[in-house]
Amino acid sequence: MCPRTLSVMTTASPRSAWEALAAGPVRFLRTSWPWRVVGWALSGCLVAVVWTVAFLGLVVVPVAALLALLTxxxxxxxxxxRLRLVxxxxxxxxxxxxxxxxxxxxFATRFREVATWRELxxxxxxxxxxxxxxAAMGLVFCLGLAVVLAPVLIALTPQVQPDELVWFGPYPLLAQLGLSLAGLLLLPVLAYLVTAYVAARVALTRVLLVGRGGPAPHAEVAELTRSRVRLVEAMDAQRRRIERDLHDGAQQRLTGVAMTLGLARLExxxxxxxxxxxxxxxxxxxRLALAELRELVHGIHPQALVDSGLPAALATLADRSPVPVQLDVTLPARPPAEVEAAAWFIAGEALANVAKHSGAAxxxxxxxxxxxxxxxxxxxxGRGGADPAGGTGLVGLADRVSVLGGRITLSSPDGGPTLLTVELPCGP
Amino acid sequence: MRTVIAEDSVLLREGLAHILRRFGHEVTAVGDAPGLLAAVRHDPPDVVITDVRMPPGFSNEGLVAALQLRRDRPGLPVLVLSQYVEHGSAAELLETGEGVGYLLKDRVSEVAHFISAVEEVRGGGTVLDPEVVRRLLARRRVRSPIDALTPREREVLALIAEGRSNAAIARRLTVTDAAVAKHVNAILTKLDLPPAPDDHRRVLAVLAYLRA
Incomplete structure (x- = not known):
């Protein structure tokens, strides 16, 4: 069985300094990444100084002290x-x-968020x-660079006598070139060390300052999700109410009518x-009207689901399916009502699709x-090739699943078999 | 015949009582499960007819009460009327032994049939709704012992499940009693139900069917 999944291999430019380094230290040195790493490492202290000044400045002003907490x-x-650099x-x-x-x-929103205090x-x-x-790590790399460029630097600054700083021996130029060569060998090692350090720092910054995946979780999005959950709950409650009303009303009356007519026939x-x-x-x-009404009421919300739970309701669905269904249901405890309802709807829709489209035995x-x-x-x-976008009821079911925070996966290669997997979390 | 009926809808309770009285039953009618248990305790009837869904919870109180009655008073004939078919409930009832029935509620309107079903249950027979039987026949499970039965044997088993005697089955299928007896024996053998003096084997055959 081969699930129809889409996998994208990324061979394009690296996404981070660490990835760039994986291409090999020499190739890494030819890209802009070392400069980005060093730039990032060195620029941090500027930010730190500005923040410290701003913080201390606000703390000493009585009213603004609260604002200092939000710096x-x-x-x-x-x-x-700044993370974008690396x-x-x-x-x-x-x-x-x-x-x-x-x-x-x-102000009120920020003060109530955990993230605010983590950031402080x-x-x-x-x-x-x-x-x-x-900054120190950045300087280490710069030092390596300075060693490589030592002959050039010395040549460019004739007013500084190198002998006064370091004694280069009887052949200063040769010694300087040798030093430069050693620096060239050292540079990839330094680049590796500094980049590894920066990668660790980036990871730390991400853990503490970056939101979990995707776009910022807006308050409205959370509210919208809650309102969708309410909507589905209201829909289920309404279905149950309609089912009860039909059962107590029309179904009873019609049964009464059939009984009376049955007696009349007897007379x-x-x-x-x-x-x-x-x-x-x-x-x-x-009698026909009663049979139709019974089917209708069952389709709205099966009483078996309320009374006996999912296994019985699934068994009824399997009984009604024209394609033979093998049932294998093991649920140690009854899931929440909305999960049972969703599972029942999904199984019903899926089995209807099996009967209509799959040609399965x-x-x-x-x-x-x-x-x-x-x-x-x-x-x-069956023959497979089920297309979730092909106007089947599966798209509607996906909504129901997403409201419960679940997942729905369809695997249906041409030639079959088709497998629909749904995960419905039971917890809050 | 003294009969207790439990049905929460006044309309249906009256209709049911009317039909039963017309056929000479002495009817006590109650509207919920506790009422049913109390009525039976107070004056044990010849047969109990109960709805599944009743107050206070409007779930399956009637069925639960029926099962409890069967436990407390083995052999008390109980006929359960349900608005919909759930073979799990039918199997649960059948497991309590003979003298039980499970019918769709609108079957009551087939008055003559309904009355004979009540008589059958009262006499210790087993009656399953034809709808339950039809569903079970339509269901094709993998590797079921039922698969071993010939179409004719299935037909006979379906009629047994509906609570018919060998003679009634013979009339229905226009064959001789001996032919029906032969089919019944074949069914019992194929379902691995060894000979026993008890008619209960017929119920076991239906149970095997329900569990298949």
Missing amino acids: GVGLADVERR DRTAAPSPHARPRRPGFVAW GYAVVFALVLAWLD LDGTTGPARELVDRAYEQS QAWVRARTSGGAVVLEIGDD
Whole structure:
């Protein structure tokens, strides 16, 4: 079985100094990356100085002292931008966008965020230690460079006598060239060391200052997700209500009508004529209406799901499927109602698709719990080639799954088999 | 015949009581599961007819009460009426032994059939709704012992499940009683149910069917 997945191999330019270094130290030295690494390492202390001045300046002013606590946010913003020098991977902010415009809202939002205090902590450590350590590492690389360029530097500065600093022996020029050659050999090693250090520093900065993946989690996005969850819950509640109303109302009345007509037929037993015929017809029609209503009510929200849980409801679905279904359901505990409902809808839709499109002789439904989630698999031995974008109901099901924070995967190579896997987390 | 019926809808309760009284039943009607248990405890009837979904929870209180009655009073004939078919419930009932029935509620409107089903259960027979049987026949599970049955034997088993006697099956299929007996024996053998003096084997055959 070969899942239809898309994998993209990246052979393009490296995304970070560390990746660039992997191409080999000599090739690395020919790119702009060493300069980026050194630039990054040396520029940190400037940021540190500016921040320290701003922080101390604000702390001594009584009213602005609160603002001083938020200077970490500004420093973190600069640091995230500075990361681009050595790491092309996006560095989104961990902060939420305030729900209302204006300074007060921004202030209130920032003060309530953990990220704000993490950034302040980083700022203090950065200004006191890290920035200077970075600069020192940058200088180490510069020193290596200076050794390589020593003959040139000495030639360019005739007012400085090298002998006064270092004694180069009886053949100063030769010694200087030898030193330069040693420097050339040393330079890749230094580049490696400094880049490794910077890679570690980048990782530290990412952990402390960068939001987890994707774009900044706006407050509105979280709110939108919550409102979608509410919408699905309301939809399920409404379906249950409609099912109950139909059961208590129309279904009972219609059953009563059929019963009465059944009694009428009994009274008319042995007679013939138009009255008997009409009663017979009314009786048959009421029976048909009842059967249709029963199917309809079942499709809205099966009582079996409420009463006996997912295994029974899945068994009923399997019974109704025209393609034979092998059931394998092992659920140690009842999942939450919304998970049961979603699993039931998905299995129903998937089995309907199997019957309609797959040409399969055999289908199977498996349900398990794994890592706090219900894992539902629906497979068939049909012709495959199912296209999630092909207007099947699967797109709608994907919405339901995403609202629950789950995942849906479809593997359907041409020639089959088709396997739909759904993970529905049970926890909050 | 003294009959207790439990049904929460007044309309259906009255309709059911009306039909049963017309056929000479002495009817006690209650509207919920606790009422049913109390009525049976107070004056054990000849047969109990109960709805599945009843107050207070509107879930499967009626079925739970029916199972409890069967445990407390083995052999008490109980006929369960359900608005929808769930073979898990049917199997649970059948496992309590003979003298049980499971019918779709609108089957009541086939008055003559319904009354004979009540009689069958009262006499210790087993009655399954034709819809349950049809579903089971339509279901093709992998490696089921049912696969070994010939189409004719399946037909016979389906009629057994509906609670019919050998004579009734013979009439229905227009064959001789001996031919039906031969089919029944073949079914019991194929389902690996060794000979026993008990008619209960017929129920076991239906159970094997439900579990397949």
